[in-house]
Amino acid sequence: MTDETQPEGTPPGIKEKLVRTKERWAEEGRLLTGTTADPARDRLPPGQRLVTDWPVLDLGIQPTVAEAQARLDIDGLVENPLSLSWADLMALPQREWRNDIHCVTQWSRYDNDWRGISISDLLALARPKAEAAFVTMESHDGYTTNLPLPDLDRAENLLATHWEGKPLTRQHGGPMRLVVPHLYFWKSPKWIRRISLIPHDKLGFWEVRGYHERGDPWLEERYA
Numbered sequence: 001m002t003d004e005t006q007p008e009g010t011p012p013g014i015k016e017k018l019v020r021t022k023e024r025w026a027e028e029g030r031l032l033t034g035t036t037a038d039p040a041r042d043r044l045p046p047g048q049r050l051v052t053d054w055p056v057l058d059l060g061i062q063p064t065v066a067e068a069q070a071r072l073d074i075d076g077l078v079e080n081p082l083s084l085s086w087a088d089l090m091a092l093p094q095r096e097w098r099n100d101i102h103c104v105t106q107w108s109r110y111d112n113d114w115r116g117i118s119i120s121d122l123l124a125l126a127r128p129k130a131e132a133a134f135v136t137m138e139s140h141d142g143y144t145t146n147l148p149l150p151d152l153d154r155a156e157n158l159l160a161t162h163w164e165g166k167p168l169t170r171q172h173g174g175p176m177r178l179v180v181p182h183l184y185f186w187k188s189p190k191w192i193r194r195i196s197l198i199p200h201d202k203l204g205f206w207e208v209r210g211y212h213e214r215g216d217p218w219l220e221e222r223y224a
């Protein structure tokens, strides 16, 4: 399945047609309205369309990760590197949040009820060093994405294990995924396995293919 024209770091087995289509959208600036919106006043960000189902979007690889084998590592510029097992995670406070999802391919979905571990709680355990300014995150399907540390360190960002009271399904990233509701949903890695704190930004899978390094839907930060 390897293709010599792929950018470095393309995971084997991915849906290459989907990747090329989305790269073209970034080049064309598809869906850009040229406006911004205020989350205090408007519920739907510019250029978005409301859906009531829950679409599945990924690179076409949906890894099976058993809870018994699941582990989350938090490493890099931290005082206390963590490698947490499922049991370690379940022993931490379990929190609940309801929020809206905004995917850069245009769909938004309201009122998603999540349960999981607050990223702020995890970062408080790991203790970021003063030089830590960004994170790069890795998933079991080879996906990566990046965030400024302040965008990750928010109480409502969950390492989600449940949705609407039920364990998160594999297709939506179970047994655990990140949920960063204030940014486009590509910043919410499914099947997450590692969060590394780093001094400078390091672009992830979509970010090297023309997508924005931050991805605020209210500012229409779709593309770089």
Ligand SMILES: Nc1nc2c(c(=O)[nH]1)N[C@H]1C(S)=C(S)[C@@H](COP(=O)(O)O)O[C@H]1N2
Pocket: 054, 055, 056, 057, 058, 059, 060, 103, 104, 139, 140, 141, 143, 171, 172, 173, 185, 186, 187, 188, 189, 190, 191, 192
């Ligand atoms: N590991 C991984 N996480 C991922 C992706 C992916 O391909 N792999 N796709 C992202 C994108 S583009 C979106 S819109 C959401 C989709 O999540 P969902 O399938 O649960 O709706 O997951 C994000 N997280």
Ligand SMILES: [Mo]
Pocket: 057, 103, 104, 105, 185, 186
């Ligand atoms: Mo997406």
